[in-house]
Amino acid sequence: MGIGVISTYPPRRCGIASVAFHLRQALLAAGEDFVPVVALVKSPTDTLAGPEVVAQIHQHVKGDYRKAAAVLNALPLRAVILEHEFALFGGPLGAHVLELLGALRAPVITVFHTIMASAPPQMIDMVRRVAAASAAVVVLCERARELITTRFGVPPGKVVHIPNGAPLPPEGNSEEWKERLGLSGRTVALTFGLLSPSKGIETALAAVAQVAPDHPELLYVVAGATHPEEVRLRGEGYRARLEQQVAHLGIGGHVRFVARYLTEEEVVQYVHAADLYVTPYVVMEQTSSATLATAAFLGKALLSTPYDYAAELLAGGAGYLFPAGDSAALAQGLRRLLDSPEERARLGEAARARAAEFAWQALGHRYRQLADVLPTPRTVLQQEPPIPPGAGIRARPPLFRRGQPPGGR
Structure with a gap:
């Protein structure tokens, strides 16, 4: 019996899609033979998935959720992993996901990517309902475990902390990858991710302007x-403002925008080439960051605002924390690390030690072990609808096994 995955999935461009891709590969590498995927889709380009995708759920089509459950119920699965983020599902606060959970026979492991201390009562109720329909709940940091068991009232015995995963570095050292990426001779600070105002890039640019006169070697990449939702709602206005800020500050020689969607391989290459990794995020109630986890795992010196995940990961000297929007504090940290390669190395090793258990393959084993102790698949009492051909959901035979490369990239 296998383990199913329900999530956004490549070619959809979002961070959770990347997580699901890596999780599937990790489960296969850990010895799982059968890992089918149900992909949450929103636009026509999302539907170009590989054979591992056995069904698709169009976000706002309520009937798709039960149809997807019927597809999974027909497969030999001992567990299903659901990647949860409120905005991924249709209905108020993503309530359509309850249709899916109520119809699934296999026990569900729900991974909550967002747990906020300031959550309104409606969001708390939704988390409780999703958790009640799940056999186990995974959170990505201890702060999220604390919140979900106290403020959200999920039973502690149901909650497991499994951290963000991180891919292995490519072959070759940092200097070799700098040369390949056109970064040779520079001390590289990097921020990676789908661009939106919540990233706080303007704070980092202001800090670079303060440091650059004394450090001509600094390059901020x-x-x-730009995040697809940002493009849909506001176009490229945020990126244009950042480019104008660079011009106004006169730091064009110290900033480089790589303004395109990077493949998984390219992301790791850029992180591997970097000397410093910066997350100047604005929103403090963020209980996961796959990019920060990757940078820590690869041993980069980390500088971040104290959002929940970063404050926990960087505690005890594993990185520098600075207040959101405080460019002077970030500049102070940058200057200290630029002045002292030894301090950069020390901070990087501290981050690497903190993230030693983040390798995706190791996490694949942990998810398999969790699946092994869940109850056996249950009988679904609700009447399951038939799946008419072409009814908004694509079903495929399970033609994929361990070792077969995934599609969609």
Whole structure:
């Protein structure tokens, strides 16, 4: 019996899609033979998935959720992993996911990517309902475990902390990858991710302007396309403002935008080439960051605002924390690390030690072990609808096994 995954999934461009891709590969590498995927889709480009995708759920089509459950119920699965983020599912606060959970026979492991201390009562109720329909709940940091068991009232015995995963570095050292990426001779600070105002890039640019006169070697790389939702709602206005800020500050020689969607391989290459990794995020109630986890795992010196995940990961000297929006504090940290390669190395080793258990393959084993102790698949009492051909959901035979490369990239 296998383990199913329900999530956004490549070619959809979002951070959780990347997580699901890596999780599936990790489960296969850990010895799982059968890992089918149900992909949450929103636009036509999302539907170009590989054979591991056995069904698709169009976000706002309520009937798709039960149809997807019927597809999974027909497969030999001992567990299903659901990647949860409120905005991924249709209905108020993603309530359509309850249709899916109520119809699934296999026990569900729900991974909550967002748990906020300031959550309104409606969000708390939704988390409780999703958790009640799940056999186990995974959170990505201890702060999220504390919140979900106290403020959200999820039973502690149901909650497991499994951290963000991180991929292995490519072959070759940092200097070799600098040369390949056109970064040779520079001390590289990097921020990666789908661009939106919540990233706080303007704070980092202001800090670079304060440091650059004394450190001509500094290059700040901002890598990644603008978030699709940001583009849909406001176009490329945020990126244009950042480019104007660079011009106004006169730091064009110290900033490089890689304004496109990077493949998984390219992301790791840029992180591997970097000397410093910066997350100047604005929103403090953030209980996961796959990019920060990757940078820590690869041993980079880390500088971040104290959002929940970063404050926990960087505690005890594993990185520098600075207040959101405080460019002077970030500049102070940058200057200290630019002045002292030894301090950069020390901070990087501290981050690497903190993230030693983040390797995706190791996490694949942990998810398999969790699946092994869940109850056996249950009988679904609700009447399951038939799946008419072409009814908004694509079903495929399970033609994929361990060792077969995934599609969609």
